[in-house]
Amino acid sequence: MYQGILEQYANVAGEDVIDHLRQVAESLKGMKVVHINSTRDGGGVAEILNRLVPLMQELNIDASWQVILGNADFFQCTKGFHNALQGRDVGITDSQIRVYEETNATNAEILKAQLEEADVVFVHDPQPVAMIKHFPKRKGKWIWRCHIDLSKPYRPIWKYIRDFVTGYDASIFSLSEFAQALPHPVYLIPPSIDPLSEKNIELDYEEINSVYERFNLDPERPVLLQVSRFDRFKDPLGVIHAYKLAKAFMPFQLVMAGGSATDDPEGDSVLEEVRKASSDDPDIHILLLPSDAHRTINALQRASDLILQKSIKEGFGLTVTEAMWKAKPVIGGDVGGIKLQIFDHNTGFLVHTPEGAALRIRYLFHHRDKMQEMGMKAKQFVKENFLLTRHLREYLTLIVALINNVDERIELS
Ligand code: UDP
Numbered sequence: 001m002y003q004g005i006l007e008q009y010a011n012v013a014g015e016d017v018i019d020h021l022r023q024v025a026e027s028l029k030g031m032k033v034v035h036i037n038s039t040r041d042g043g044g045v046a047e048i049l050n051r052l053v054p055l056m057q058e059l060n061i062d063a064s065w066q067v068i069l070g071n072a073d074f075f076q077c078t079k080g081f082h083n084a085l086q087g088r089d090v091g092i093t094d095s096q097i098r099v100y101e102e103t104n105a106t107n108a109e110i111l112k113a114q115l116e117e118a119d120v121v122f123v124h125d126p127q128p129v130a131m132i133k134h135f136p137k138r139k140g141k142w143i144w145r146c147h148i149d150l151s152k153p154y155r156p157i158w159k160y161i162r163d164f165v166t167g168y169d170a171s172i173f174s175l176s177e178f179a180q181a182l183p184h185p186v187y188l189i190p191p192s193i194d195p196l197s198e199k200n201i202e203l204d205y206e207e208i209n210s211v212y213e214r215f216n217l218d219p220e221r222p223v224l225l226q227v228s229r230f231d232r233f234k235d236p237l238g239v240i241h242a243y244k245l246a247k248a249f250m251p252f253q254l255v256m257a258g259g260s261a262t263d264d265p266e267g268d269s270v271l272e273e274v275r276k277a278s279s280d281d282p283d284i285h286i287l288l289l290p291s292d293a294h295r296t297i298n299a300l301q302r303a304s305d306l307i308l309q310k311s312i313k314e315g316f317g318l319t320v321t322e323a324m325w326k327a328k329p330v331i332g333g334d335v336g337g338i339k340l341q342i343f344d345h346n347t348g349f350l351v352h353t354p355e356g357a358a359l360r361i362r363y364l365f366h367h368r369d370k371m372q373e374m375g376m377k378a379k380q381f382v383k384e385n386f387l388l389t390r391h392l393r394e395y396l397t398l399i400v401a402l403i404n405n406v407d408e409r410i411e412l413s
Helices: 005-013 015-026 044-058 072-085 094-110 112-117 129-134 155-165 205-214 236-247 265-278 294-303 318-325 354-366 368-385 388-403
Strands: 032-037 062-067 120-124 141-145 170-173 186-188 223-227 253-259 284-289 306-309 330-333 349-351
Touching: 005 015, 005 044, 005 388, 015 388, 032 044, 032 112, 044 062, 044 388, 072 094, 072 155, 094 112, 094 129, 120 129, 120 388, 129 155, 141 388, 170 388, 205 294, 223 236, 223 294, 223 318, 236 253, 236 265, 236 354, 253 265, 253 294, 265 284, 284 294, 294 318, 306 318, 306 354, 318 330, 318 368, 330 354, 349 354, 354 368
Parallel strands: 032 062, 032 120, 120 141, 141 170, 170 186, 223 253, 223 306, 253 284, 306 330, 330 349
Antiparallel strands: none
């Protein structure tokens, strides 16, 4: 039987969550909401919009999604912005700035009629942020949605981008650490995972079990998994160290799954170090997966007994959310957004060192009941806080607040 998209989400997130969405959306019926970003596929923003826009439409909001067009020079420049806003000292030339502004002007012209009429415009990330300058007579509210880590931007570039951002009616950041002071309301909306995406959808038993044969794993011995890019901040050598300490007490296997790192010279050298540190142990499996191996990662997460995310620096840590949603106990580094997800001893364990991680690995492998209990709590916590439906509800609530000019804010100390 065909199920509408709202019913599909009700099945996983709960009827009450969808009812709540319907209630909030009631006052927004027919409203023209436009999302703008710079790519239709690839990356977390596109993934979210792919689902979020149809959900909004099903709630009777006149939602649409526009992607700006640009040439290689434009994307070269915005890649530089991206790196600079995440803290790197990047030089941008005058001619790049010219290309950036001209591209924004051209796209503003293409979307003119629609954007002038829109009630609400969400502009995602820095690529289209300059378009606002071309809409002095806009009638709607414009919101800048920043998905990146702006905690320590390279100042000259942030100063340039900030000048556009100040023209918006509000901004949204993912975490308080990422937010910047701006002369308009600043909202915090954490990221979310989509429970119906390939990465997170329920899989049948055969598909989950197929990873044992495919990756040469022994189904008789427990599996510990870390999914991460080969990046020092994910502490892959610390993961191997923790595994070796714990392995002295019990037999189990370690899987480290990450992408191939051909465009990242540092990734290559980290991978080399990881290979060296693991070469003496056939129970350490280093998997290089293509970037679209979402279903494989899903199956690996479900087939594993325990998940590690031993980061020493982390933005939010979507791998933690993904594993928790699959009712897996997670041992995570006590940093960044991992702290928002794991409550120590409750929805998982927080650790600071390989020794600490090894201790928790041993403890959990010896207390299967605790593993199960932690996994269930973890799943419930993600269900209540980090699903796409919560993300959408917060967008809708924000629209209601902006449209009604609610400017009394409660400041939480
Ligand atoms: N991921 C993936 N393939 C890999 C490594 C990671 O698809 O080889 C996914 C992972 O499942 C998660 C995202 O990439 O959805 C990583 O997000 P996270 O916030 O954990 O870390 P980041 O890489 O953004 O620092």
